[in-house]
Amino acid sequence: MKKNIAIIMGGYSSEAGISIQSGNVVYKNLNKDKFNVFRILILREKWVYQDENEREHPMNMADFTTTVNGYKTKFDFVFNAIHGHPGEDGTILAYFDLLGIRHSSAPFYQMAVAFNKRDCLSLLKPYGIRTARSIYLNKGEDLAFDEIKSTVGLPCFVKPNRAGSSFGISKVYKEEELSPALTKAFDEDDEILIEQFLDGIEVSVGVIKWQGDILVLPITEIDSDNDFFDYEAKYLGQSREITPARISEKQKKNVSEMARKIYQKMRLKGLSRADFIFVGDEPHFIELNMVPGLSAESILPKQAREAGISLSDLFESTINSN
Structure with a gap:
């Protein structure tokens, strides 16, 4: 039946x-x-x-x-x-x-932690997961610009803490840009993250349950035409998502091991995609996406296709593995 x-x-x-x-x-x-x-x-x-x-x-x-x-x-x-x-x-x-x-998803607690950027970063740091320096800010709290410069430096990113698809994100270069960036982020969430800019190769790594086992998919390199991988870059064709990524074997090994470690330590299930930026050969974890885009041109389906997995088989395995 x-x-x-x-x-x-x-x-x-x-x-x-x-x-x-x-x-x-x-x-x-x-x-x-x-x-x-x-x-x-x-x-x-x-x-x-x-x-x-x-x-x-x-x-x-x-x-x-x-x-x-x-x-x-x-x-x-x-x-x-x-x-x-x-x-x-x-x-x-x-x-x-x-x-x-x-x-099809991980348990609700793991999903909640993964979706909350600052809670996710805090949970993973004790496991040796490298991250960018960051400051947390709640709506109504004051923050001195000098504290931002001394803690995360410029440029920096201002992000809603609980939002996706790059909604509400700004890259801030100077003090006068901070106030509109905060307003934009607070339109999406009442908690925000101010994060150090890391200058390096950005990659995204899909990790899934495949036929009952954890599988790290081929890595995608993000090459954006814009200042960062924003909404237009993600959805309006203003970027190139290159799979497999043009990275060294050492970088591939390091980021694949880190993505698998995150999946295991957080006791995740279903489909996931973790984003990283390399500083030298060392990947720094940025964020975790537990309901990644699933169109044929989205990152994770492209990675699955590179691994020889069709969308039909990917979705069926997700049902059978959860």
Whole structure:
């Protein structure tokens, strides 16, 4: 008997549109001979099942079921394609755990820590994971510019602590640029991270559960036309994502070992992508993405393809390994 798979997409953040694109790719590529596949749109104003004719049917939030033409559908598994809140930060996963429904992501606590940049950095530092110097700031707190210069230096990055797809990020070169950068970041989150600029090769490393084992995928080098890997570089073609990365064997070994270590120490599951910048041969961890983009042109699917793994097989293995 085929399992009923709910693909959740949308979410409550600025990344809702990107999430819907990812969810539709999963829907298109999951093997319909093996699974009954349902697109579930999760938005602040509605939770609905969107059928193949784009008609919307309400979800029962008490038990995560939907009823169409008098027939009630329950789900055996949830494929999480929500970037940002409430999918990537683990909020909705606690709900599925309470309902006893398996899902594609790591446990909700690990997801919450991974999504919170400063908590993730703090957790990993004791394991010898190198990171950039940083300062944390909550909304309403004052911060002296001299403290930024002495702690992280210039240029530096100002980032929302809990956001993705480079929303709200600025690169700051001088004091007068700081105030608008803080305003931009606080529009996305009430916690921000001010981080040292590291001048080196940027790479992204996918780590997945593949047929029950941890697999580090081929590494991608990020070559942006812009000042950094911002939204336009990620989604509007203003960058080159080169897989496999043009790095030395030593760099490849170092970053692959670090990416695997992060996956193991945080006890992660499902799909993940970690970003690093090299200082010499040593990778410095930047952030972790636990619901990476899943379109055919996104980084992790390209890495899987380089490893000889199709999107259909990648998504099926994600279901079977969780």
